[in-house]
């Protein structure tokens with residue numbers, strides 16, 4: 544099985560949950576860290592707006608997901624694995640998953656909270672029945688995760704890719720969720736190095752009107768203009784297309800901030816206060832854009848966890864490229 548880790552490293556696979564950490568390196572860390580017990584967690588929290596690839600996998604390829612988890616259990620001689628699903632996915636897919644799992648030591652766990660549960664340390668806290676907030680890192684879960692034991696946390700799509708690597712069938716592809724002002728929204732499996740422009744053309748989703756896109760996720764994703772579509776897709780693989788004529792930037796910013804206002808845990812001041820202040824600032828008749836940018840900077844630099852850090856990117860890019868302030 545050590546051989547599998549080499550194959551994963553050679554494939555260049557990076558985690559599909561958003562952070563893009565090299566998967567082989569993570570597996571190697573769990574493998575090499577001593578521990579009486581080890582755990583495997585398949586993260587199907589998928590709480591970000593406009594991302595639907597894990598649901599698509601659960602619908603179409605549940606056997607591949609379980610095959611990837613099984614490989615991890617065997618590689619680490621792990622005690623147990625968990626499939627961590629949001630409420631909707633749990634209700635829709637857990638019965639079918641149980642039929643595939645059979646006697647394997649895999650438990651399906653229903654996420655108790657919202658978006659933040661997708662963050663790996665919050666996810667572990669929730670499995671331990673603790674308050675839903677992130678832990679300090681380091682130590683990373685690969686060293687001290689569930690029950691303080693070495694724990695592998697990978698996204699469902701990552702396990703799906705590992706199963707393909709083990710069979711020698713991995714084609715350097717990833718899943719893209721396309722939505723917004725397009726003709727053919729959906730989830731598409733295409734090469735991971737394709738530029739956004741090519742993906743939109745190939746899926747017959749190139750818009751007729753003047754547009755911009757949000758790439759990565761429907762809340763945390765960065766805004767790109769039509770001139771920037773030679774870039775690759777980052778984050779969780781979402782592409783949201785916005786028709787410029789139909790989209791009010793103010794309404795869009797409000798939508799993102801309402802989401803972060805609802806989903807932040809309140810643990811740290813920069814995020815808790817920063818999101819609140821941004822919502823207040825954007826309600827003003829005369830918006831102080833310099834102050835908005837300063838609050839974004841504080842959120843990005845001083846927030847405790849990735850949720851707070853991710854508030855700034857969509858706002859700053861929209862302000863700079865669409866509102867042009």
Ligand code: SF4
Pocket residue numbers: 659676677806807808809810811812814815846847848849850851852
């Ligand atoms: S950044 Fe936001 S979500 Fe993360 S710990 Fe701070 S308040 Fe909680």
